[in-house]
Amino acid sequence: MLDTELNPSSDLWLSDVEAPQIITDPNLFKWDDQADLVIAGLGGAGIAAANEALDQGLSVIGIDKTTGGGSTAKSGGVYYAGGGTPIQKEAGIDDSPENMFNYLIQETGDIIKESTLKKFCETSAENTQWLMDNGVKFNSSYYKKKSSYPDAGYFLYHSDNSLVPSYMENAKPAARGHRGWEEGPFRPIGVGGTIFYPLKKSALKKGLRLYTQTEARSLVITETGKVVGIKVLVLPSGKIADKHKQLMSKGDSLQMLLPPSYPGASLLQFIGSLFIKRAEKIERQLWVLETENQRRAAQNLETFKTFEDLEEFNKDKEDNDRDIDIDLQNDYLLNEGMLILSDYLYLNTNFFLSEAA
Numbered sequence: 001m002l003d004t005e006l007n008p009s010s011d012l013w014l015s016d017v018e019a020p021q022i023i024t025d026p027n028l029f030k031w032d033d034q035a036d037l038v039i040a041g042l043g044g045a046g047i048a049a050a051n052e053a054l055d056q057g058l059s060v061i062g063i064d065k066t067t068g069g070g071s072t073a074k075s076g077g078v079y080y081a082g083g084g085t086p087i088q089k090e091a092g093i094d095d096s097p098e099n100m101f102n103y104l105i106q107e108t109g110d111i112i113k114e115s116t117l118k119k120f121c122e123t124s125a126e127n128t129q130w131l132m133d134n135g136v137k138f139n140s141s142y143y144k145k146k147s148s149y150p151d152a153g154y155f156l157y158h159s160d161n162s163l164v165p166s167y168m169e170n171a172k173p174a175a176r177g178h179r180g181w182e183e184g185p186f187r188p189i190g191v192g193g194t195i196f197y198p199l200k201k202s203a204l205k206k207g208l209r210l211y212t213q214t215e216a217r218s219l220v221i222t223e224t225g226k227v228v229g230i231k232v233l234v235l236p237s238g239k240i241a242d243k244h245k246q247l248m249s250k251g252d253s254l255q256m257l258l259p260p261s262y263p264g265a266s267l268l269q270f271i272g273s274l275f276i277k278r279a280e281k282i283e284r285q286l287w288v289l290e291t292e293n294q295r296r297a298a299q300n301l302e303t304f305k306t307f308e309d310l311e312e313f314n315k316d317k318e319d320n321d322r323d324i325d326i327d328l329q330n331d332y333l334l335n336e337g338m339l340i341l342s343d344y345l346y347l348n349t350n351f352f353l354s355e356a357a
């Protein structure tokens with residue numbers, strides 16, 4: 001395990017992730033599901049890992065605290081690749097792993113190990129092909145100028161500084177910004193969804209078992225420190241979870257409609273964030289409901305079925321049993337002097353076993 005002062009008991013620990021749970025024997029533990037590999041967080045890294053593991057014959061569970069995609073799906077969708085990718089070749093651009101390395105080493109200096117950079121350049125073209133084999137589409141329409149983002153209709157461009165004369169002394173310039181491509185006026189036009197969603201589709205086809213609205217909360221480890229599983233919190237299924245999913249998905253779609261640097265993108269980001277905030281409000285309300293129900297159950301008091309019931313109870317000044325003060329507007333619960341703040345609520349606690357972890 002990592003030897004660090006920053007851990008779940010430290011004041012600086014701002015994550016919801018808890019300290020690992022230690023168990024004596026994984027075989028005697030009651031797991032809710034099992035797989036060779038459990039991946040927590042399905043953005044670009046997670047979904048790529050899932051595809052690769054499935055290709056290697058492992059069974060894979062993927063979990064995400066939302067519906068997946070993360071910043072990858074909302075990104076500008078530019079995949080930096082070179083060394084002679086199929087798309088560079090199609091556009092007639094001459095590049096090689098050595099040329100890519102000679103350019104990048106000028107940018108990275110000693111920030112990363114030379115061997116790591118070399119491997120990145122040597123595998124870049126085959127990794128691009130791997131993405132394409134898993135359904136990601138790129139396009140060779142070539143924008144010849146340097147730009148942080150190319151004009152609409154261009155999907156291969158100079159996203160780096162290889163056209164700057166001082167860099168050109170050591171490496172031949174080559175366009176390496178590959179934008180994900182998708183057809184149709186109302187679909188994302190080159191944003192990160194064009195990379196994430198095909199990979200998700202591909203992984204599901206290969207047998208990925210996906211748990212959405214499922215948040216990893218802690219590792220489960222043996223006494224010798226071997227990671228054998230994770231504890232997750234799952235949003236309960238039903239009407240409320242469906243509403244949460246709908247709001248999240250609307251918010252995500254709006255935020256992914258335009259590349260971040262395009263006119264109108266910030267307005268869409270803003271409107272999307274309103275849907276996401278509503279979904280987060282549902283999470284917080286459920287969290288308040290669950291916390292209060294647990295407290296009341298422990299005192300043999302009546303519990304509430306819905307947040308609205310709790311709200312009603314809170315309004316009712318006549319109720320003699322009323323011994324709590326819940327500030328619903330500010331989304332926190334004041335309970336006998338104890339202030340609890342939380343962003344997320346997931347009700348059911350499940351455990352997943354990762355045999356290969």
Ligand SMILES: Cc1cc2nc3c(=O)[nH]c(=O)nc-3n(C[C@H](O)[C@H](O)[C@H](O)COP(=O)(O)OP(=O)(O)OC[C@H]3O[C@@H](n4cnc5c(N)ncnc54)[C@H](O)[C@@H]3O)c2cc1C
Pocket residue numbers: 040041042043044045046063064065066068069070071072073074075076077078079080214215216217260
């Ligand atoms: C606006 C924007 C534009 C960008 N444009 C580009 C670009 O064009 N090109 C580029 O190369 N990079 C770009 N980036 C950076 C790039 O998007 C990120 O570096 C990359 O997406 C990170 O991928 P990831 O898989 O590590 O994380 P993510 O894609 O963010 O995935 C993490 C996932 O983990 C989930 N998660 C987190 N905690 C938990 C938990 N406890 N339990 C379960 N699930 C959890 C999240 O919900 C999320 O889905 C951009 C970033 C932003 C914000």
